[in-house]
Amino acid sequence: MLYQRYAQHMKAYNALDFDDLILMPTLLLRHYEEVRTRWQTKIQYLLVDEYQDTNTSQYEMVKLLVGERARFTVVGDDDQSIYSWRGAKPQNLVLLGKDFPQLKLIKLEQNYRSSQRILRAANILIANNPHVYDKALFSELAYGEPLRVLFAANEEQEAERVVAEIVRHKFVGRTQFGNYAILYRGNHQSRLLERALMTNRIPYKLSGGTSFFARAEIKDIMGYLKLVVNPDDDNAFLRIVNLPKRGIGPSTLERLGNFANEKHISMFAAIFEPDLNHHLPPAAMSSLYQFGRFIVETGDHAQRGEPVEAVKHLIRKINYEDYLYETSTSAKAAEMRMKNISELYRWVTEMLAGDELDEPMTLPEVVTRLTLRDMMERNSEDEGGDQVQLMTLHASKGLEFPFVFMVGVEERILPHQSSIDEDNVDEERRLAYVGITRAQRELWFTLCRERRQFGETMRCEPSRFLLELPQDDVVWENRKQQQTEQERMQTGRANISSLRDMFKK
Numbered sequence: 310m311l312y313q314r315y316a317q318h319m320k321a322y323n324a325l326d327f328d329d330l331i332l333m334p335t336l337l338l339r340h341y342e343e344v345r346t347r348w349q350t351k352i353q354y355l356l357v358d359e360y361q362d363t364n365t366s367q368y369e370m371v372k373l374l375v376g377e378r379a380r381f382t383v384v385g386d387d388d389q390s391i392y393s394w395r396g397a398k399p400q401n402l403v404l405l406g407k408d409f410p411q412l413k414l415i416k417l418e419q420n421y422r423s424s425q426r427i428l429r430a431a432n433i434l435i436a437n438n439p440h441v442y443d444k445a446l447f448s449e450l451a452y453g454e455p456l457r458v459l460f461a462a463n464e465e466q467e468a469e470r471v472v473a474e475i476v477r478h479k480f481v482g483r484t485q486f487g488n489y490a491i492l493y494r495g496n497h498q499s500r501l502l503e504r505a506l507m508t509n510r511i512p513y514k515l516s517g518g519t520s521f522f523a524r525a526e527i528k529d530i531m532g533y534l535k536l537v538v539n540p541d542d543d544n545a546f547l548r549i550v551n552l553p554k555r556g557i558g559p560s561t562l563e564r565l566g567n568f569a570n571e572k573h574i575s576m577f578a579a580i581f582e583p584d585l586n587h588h589l590p591p592a593a594m595s596s597l598y599q600f601g602r603f604i605v606e607t608g609d610h611a612q613r614g615e616p617v618e619a620v621k622h623l624i625r626k627i628n629y630e631d632y633l634y635e636t637s638t639s640a641k642a643a644e645m646r647m648k649n650i651s652e653l654y655r656w657v658t659e660m661l662a663g664d665e666l667d668e669p670m671t672l673p674e675v676v677t678r679l680t681l682r683d684m685m686e687r688n689s690e691d692e693g694g695d696q697v698q699l700m701t702l703h704a705s706k707g708l709e710f711p712f713v714f715m716v717g718v719e720e721r722i723l724p725h726q727s728s729i730d731e732d733n734v735d736e737e738r739r740l741a742y743v744g745i746t747r748a749q750r751e752l753w754f755t756l757c758r759e760r761r762q763f764g765e766t767m768r769c770e771p772s773r774f775l776l777e778l779p780q781d782d783v784v785w786e787n788r789k790q791q792q793t794e795q796e797r798m799q800t801g802r803a804n805i806s807s808l809r810d811m812f813k814k
């Protein structure tokens with residue numbers, strides 16, 4: 310019923326969704342011989358990548374395109390099939406051999422990406438899954454560093470540990486931020502990582518998902534804070550002057566804008582000009598004036614030495630939470646957005662308070678720091694600068710990084726609770742396999758002893774996948790292997806020599 314109405318709507322709009330983009334041409338090819346012949350003649354050779362993630366209609370389309378001549382190559386890895394939840398059929402790999410008996414299978418078994426140790430760990434892990442095609446991957450690169458498992462008391466400490474480890478490792482190895490990737494199972498895991506990176510002034514790029522500062526609710530509150538510390542910021546003014554609605558419409562703003570232009574002052578300053586009332590009706594004047602007073606008072610409040618109170622009061626006074634509930638698609642979405650605001654509030658209050666490493670900041674300093682962070686992020690999006698990469702395991706497919714952190718490697722997260730419930734952990738194991746095989750040189754896993762979930766603190770257990778790894782290749786932080794005297798001296802020497810190099814520069 311719902312689907313029928315959806316289909317009707319799509320037709321009325323003359324629109325196609327992503328699935329239709331495959332389905333329609335497939336139907337066209339299937340039912341019209343003329344079209345089929347034309348395309349089969351036109352496409353002489355066909356190459357399909359990530360073949361294990363094709364769904365039924367994609368495979369059908371491939372067959373219709375290649376026809377009898379069957380001149381095509383597909384590249385795929387059944388161990389990297391991680392999209393069955395959206396219809397991918399890794400069985401298509403097997404079907405291919407049946408549908409095209411002349412198919413020639415070429416195994417690409419040499420891995421040029423990862424150290425032998427990383428590859429061995431990946432192979433041993435994935436051997437726990439059933440296989441149709443066996444492959445024996447090998448690497449001729451160095452054996453490499455052991456894989457490391459780091460523990461943290463909770464999720465905040467986990468984020469901080471990852472960041473501290475990156476800082477330490479980068480310092481010792483004189484690497485680049487862009488050499489590091491942090492991979493997680495779900496997008497929600499990125500927020501604390503972003504925060505830890507930001508407070509340590511480490512540039513990062515978040516792929517997929519919306520980064521913290523790009524979220525509308527964060528931009529809104531940042532708009533308010535920017536205006537409070539710099540009332541001449543016209544961009545911030547325009548973003549929030551009527552958000553939530555306070556009866557300041559476009560025509561009022563246009564007149565205010567013209568007036569400010571003529572006087573060469575900011576729109577905010579224009580509110581307090583005595584002759585503005587010649588240009589605007591009394592109701593508009595009064596709304597603007599009220600808004601202006603509110604911003605000025607908030608600024609005064611912050612300057613009187615109570616910036617935390619001032620920010621809290623601001624968020625309450627504008628009824629931002631109600632605004633979120635009115636404008637979000639669901640109560641849950643509003644809740645999520647409000648959570649982001651609480652997070653921003655927490656960042657701001659912590660920066661105002663300072664800690665053992667950072668002096669307390671004033672509100673203008675905090676806003677400048679956050680704005681810089683946001684600008685840095687946007688600039689480097691254009692330039693692809695030197696940044697730590699953050700993304701989900703799914704999004705990391707096809708990519709590679711010298712140093713990889715996989716975070717939250719715990720039961721219920723990886724493997725995900727839903728896959729444990731459905732007794733389908735094989736796909737999660739493939740996801741872990743994809744993550745591990747992104748690493749070229751070094752790989753860390755992190756996990757928490759406790760984690761807050763749905764308002765409760767839960768004890769965490771290491772992921773079964775960690776236990777399936779070859780334990781000779783893994784160093785668990787809490788079970789420190791005895792380092793020999795010689796190894797200790799070697800590490801010491803390596804650290805000292807790289808420190809020396811650094812000072813030489």
Ligand SMILES: Nc1ncnc2c1ncn2[C@@H]1O[C@H](COP(=O)(O)OP(=O)(O)OP(=O)(O)O)[C@@H](O)[C@H]1O
Nearest residue numbers: 386389417420421422423706707708709743746747
């Ligand atoms: N013959 C080769 N000699 C040297 N380096 C190679 C060779 N083939 C591939 N590489 C390097 O190995 C790395 C992995 O290659 P590529 O990304 O093509 O692998 P892939 O099979 O698509 O991996 P995955 O599916 O796991 O993402 C790249 O850095 C690539 O430059």
